Amino acid sequence: MAQAKYTTHLGMVDILPDEIRKWHYLENLIHEEAAKFNFEEIRTPIMEQTELIVRGLGQLSDIVSKEIFSFSRGEDNYVLRPELTAPVVRAYIQNHLDQRGGSQKLYYMGPMFRAERPQKGRQRQFHQFGLEVLGSSDAVADVEIIAFMIHICDKIGIKNTTLKLNSIGNPESRNSYKEALKTHLKPNFEKMSEVSQKRFEKNPLRILDSKEEEDQPFIESAPVITDFLSDESFSHYNKVKEYLADLEIPFEEDPYLVRGMDYYTETAFELISPDLGAQDALAGGGRYDLLVEEIGGQPTPAVGFAAGMERLFIACEELGIELGSEKKVDVYIVTLGEAARKWGVAQLPKIREKGLSATMDYKGRSMKAQMKDANRENAQFAIIVGENELNEGKFTFRDMKESEEELLTMDDIIKNLSVI
RNA sequence: GAGCCCGUAGCUCAGUAGGUUAGAGCGCCAGGUUGUGGCCCUGGAGGCCGGGGGUUCAAAUCCCCUCGGGCUCCCCA
Known part of the structure; x- marks a missing residue:
């Protein structure tokens, strides 16, 4: 602790x-x-x-x-x-x-x-x-x-x-009310709570706020300020x-x-x-x-x-009211190997340019760890890239919610993203 | 300024007729699946048991002090 x-x-x-x-x-x-x-x-x-x-x-x-x-x-x-x-x-x-x-x-x-x-x-x-x-x-x-x-x-x-x-x-009507209040309370001054006694001179209005048991009878019978307006x-x-x-x-x-x-x-x-x-x-x-x-x-x-x-x-x-939306990111780029990583960093701005949020792993971790992270970050899509994809120029575009994926060129991926 | 309650892992909490290496669940990390998350299984990291002092052969556990926190009064948002 x-x-x-x-x-x-x-x-x-x-x-x-x-x-x-x-x-x-x-x-x-x-x-x-x-x-x-x-x-x-x-x-x-x-x-x-x-x-x-x-x-x-x-x-x-x-x-x-x-x-x-x-x-x-x-x-x-x-x-x-x-x-x-x-x-x-x-x-x-x-x-x-x-x-x-x-x-x-x-x-x-x-x-x-x-x-x-x-x-x-x-x-x-x-x-x-x-x-x-x-x-x-x-x-x-x-x-x-x-x-x-x-x-x-x-x-x-x-x-x-x-x-x-x-x-x-x-202030004028309030002052005359204060006087009336004091006149009302004075005979019972000794019976009032300690706090109320202290307030009596400096700020008698506050006595009305008192929650002390012993003050209640005097408060209930007190004159009302609206009568003095x-x-x-x-x-x-x-x-x-x-x-x-x-x-x-x-x-x-x-x-x-x-x-x-x-x-x-x-x-x-x-x-x-x-x-x-x-x-x-x-x-x-x-x-x-x-x-x-x-x-x-x-x-x-x-x-x-x-x-x-x-x-x-x-x-x-x-x-039980929950304010604000859930944490989420539109695209998570999962990379395997240094070449893919290098490629991935370069794609992020292209996605963000479309007004979407995009991120990738910052720690160089395993694919499983990256997928897990994408899930935790509540990513809507993952783009998975390794040697195969780099060679073919087509990348795995995975819908994380539907668990469906297809191989697409980056241009097609961007097109798909533009519609969401 | 006054009163009551509480401090054990990141979080929620077990753990007292005082007894060897302090536990669980969740979370975190890793593996099971050498390129696929959410479910499941396995393992791991992570605690001077808030701090100090005392009693005792032995203290998370008993006593004292202290610090931190929560709630309440007053008052306010």
């Missing part, structure tokens, strides 16, 4: 060839579907300034207070990105993307880093993809974002998800629900859904899967109308979401 001298860091894993095909599948799917939604990809650096993340997500958020990988070099503070909303907003401001006109519809995918204790569905380096719409306050934007998220799950075959929806309004927030929320209904996207209102980052406003949502175990969030997001300004841009309404790619794979596994 402890053979390898060097290993990956805790919570960071290699993605090996045997599992890469499902990654390619998902990545391609996201590119294709995002294009259909008319979103454009944006790629930002893996590292950002620490200050951006701290300001963006909030000093008190769990991510910033205990989960970021950061270091400094000279005057500069670096942080490995823990999420991509703040960096995308940074890029939006820095590159004046608002000047492209209209709403900016952006998507991304890539690795994120959080220094947490790993467990099922949670790694220190993990991958997300996400969409962001900058410059629209319209409920259509919220709904398109949600629709995309669900669309991807549908395409993959993950259908038993639950969309949880809430609105946390603007401004007229504007209320009508925005209603439109979101209306449009979702029009799209026949089922959702579950959860007045206690509160998300971790400080930048969220108005609509908040999460996509939950029962197949994930303890970490059941497949994706999450919401509106962040104040973030652009907070980071130094013009006031710009925005909405987005991020989904965990590894979590999608876990859900697939639980559901």
